[in-house]
Amino acid sequence: MTHPLLDLPPLSAARFAAIEDRVARLLGTRQDVLITQGEALLPLEGAIRAAAGPGTVALNIVTGPYGQTFGDWLRDCGATVHDLAVPFHTAVTADQVREAFAAHPEIDFVSLVHAEAATGNTNPVAEIGETVRAQGALFYLDAVASVGAEPVLPDAWGVDLCVIGAQKAMGGPAGVSAVSVSERAWARMAANPRAPRRSYLSLLDWKERWLDAGRAALPHAPAQLEMLALEACVERIEAAGLETVMARHASAAAATRAGALALGGGLEPYVHESRDAAPVATTLRAPADADASELVAAALAAEPALPLAAGGGALAKEMIRVNHYGPDATPEVVRGALAALGAALAERGHPTDVAAAHRAVAETYADSGM
Ligand SMILES: *Cc1c(COP(=O)(O)O)cnc(C)c1O
Numbered sequence: 001m002t003h004p005l006l007d008l009p010p011l012s013a014a015r016f017a018a019i020e021d022r023v024a025r026l027l028g029t030r031q032d033v034l035i036t037q038g039e040a041l042l043p044l045e046g047a048i049r050a051a052a053g054p055g056t057v058a059l060n061i062v063t064g065p066y067g068q069t070f071g072d073w074l075r076d077c078g079a080t081v082h083d084l085a086v087p088f089h090t091a092v093t094a095d096q097v098r099e100a101f102a103a104h105p106e107i108d109f110v111s112l113v114h115a116e117a118a119t120g121n122t123n124p125v126a127e128i129g130e131t132v133r134a135q136g137a138l139f140y141l142d143a144v145a146s147v148g149a150e151p152v153l154p155d156a157w158g159v160d161l162c163v164i165g166a167q168k169a170m171g172g173p174a175g176v177s178a179v180s181v182s183e184r185a186w187a188r189m190a191a192n193p194r195a196p197r198r199s200y201l202s203l204l205d206w207k208e209r210w211l212d213a214g215r216a217a218l219p220h221a222p223a224q225l226e227m228l229a230l231e232a233c234v235e236r237i238e239a240a241g242l243e244t245v246m247a248r249h250a251s252a253a254a255a256t257r258a259g260a261l262a263l264g265g266g267l268e269p270y271v272h273e274s275r276d277a278a279p280v281a282t283t284l285r286a287p288a289d290a291d292a293s294e295l296v297a298a299a300l301a302a303e304p305a306l307p308l309a310a311g312g313g314a315l316a317k318e319m320i321r322v323n324h325y326g327p328d329a330t331p332e333v334v335r336g337a338l339a340a341l342g343a344a345l346a347e348r349g350h351p352t353d354v355a356a357a358h359r360a361v362a363e364t365y366a367d368s369g370m
Helices: 013-026 041-051 065-076 094-103 125-135 183-190 203-211 224-240 242-263 292-302 331-347 354-367
Strands: 032-036 057-062 080-085 109-113 138-142 161-165 177-181 282-285 308-310 319-322
Touching (some): 013 032, 013 177, 013 224, 032 041, 032 203, 041 065, 041 138, 041 161, 041 203, 057 065, 057 094, 065 080, 065 109, 065 138, 094 125, 109 125, 138 183, 242 331, 242 354, 292 331, 308 331, 319 331
Parallel strands (some): 057 080, 109 138, 138 161
Antiparallel strands (some): 032 177, 282 319
16 A cells, blocks of 8 residues: 555655755745755754864854854854854844954854744844945855745845755744855855865765756755655745745734733733844743743643743743744734733733733734735
């Protein structure tokens, strides 16, 4: 008996290349786009290890936990690293980046996370890109949590290495990812004797064996199920329209913010300014005398399907994450999350007004025309 997930015809090189081209169109890029057969950490690490070495002077912008990881990889590569860390409740500004360049004119690599699902902030990449171009540095961007939720435009913004994953706002599979690579970035890698070669992390191997060989034959067995799921998810975005998918995320984020404020009970948006708040996910600050992870556990006990999580690590006590992305970027999810959190707060002696929260959600959606 044939099984729909198991007994598939082989995925051809042509199909693999066509999926890459579709992802490139989604990013509006003319750069090389490589699909990488693993979660997004694979190209995130592969790109840093390929592009950075002992001669590199990096500005590593830290607006959440991923930025910290990138700094660790950069130091491990032997790069000199200047960390620019901003509090997780805000975003970095182009002025802060410009000041860092003035203080360290030798900076030739910049790493930045566009949006952080883990902290709920988003950074002004277009403006930062202008200053990075003026500096002449190589620009590495983690757009895993922004793609599908807000514009990601590597060519327009001068991004040299742009990494995406499908499992957040794209509503796709987690086991496959992609990176767009500029000519400058390839040149930097080719000049780096420490860039991984004959390694699972090697982007240069894929360039040599796949891109430069005309994408005629796959160097490894393709991750077939993930590739088909990626194709399906890009197809679904194209059918709905990327603008529509992004608008769903923006509305969900705005409604969650407005709804949390109307809910009361001491809940507040974690990111202070709405312009710094990521459309992909909204973080909320629990009242000082309540534990965020307990509130989340209580809400999930009542409504297990809600995309709620407590903050990671040290943030677990104070941060609640509403992961309203992909199929969860809907008014129903936003309403459900606020109602469940409202009930959990009320049970713990923090009076809330769920009806007011629902009215604020409805008004926000009405204002956004959705
Ligand atoms: C989720 C996320 C990742 C991790 O992607 P994986 O595919 O789980 O490795 C990386 N960066 C950011 C900003 C994310 O939000």
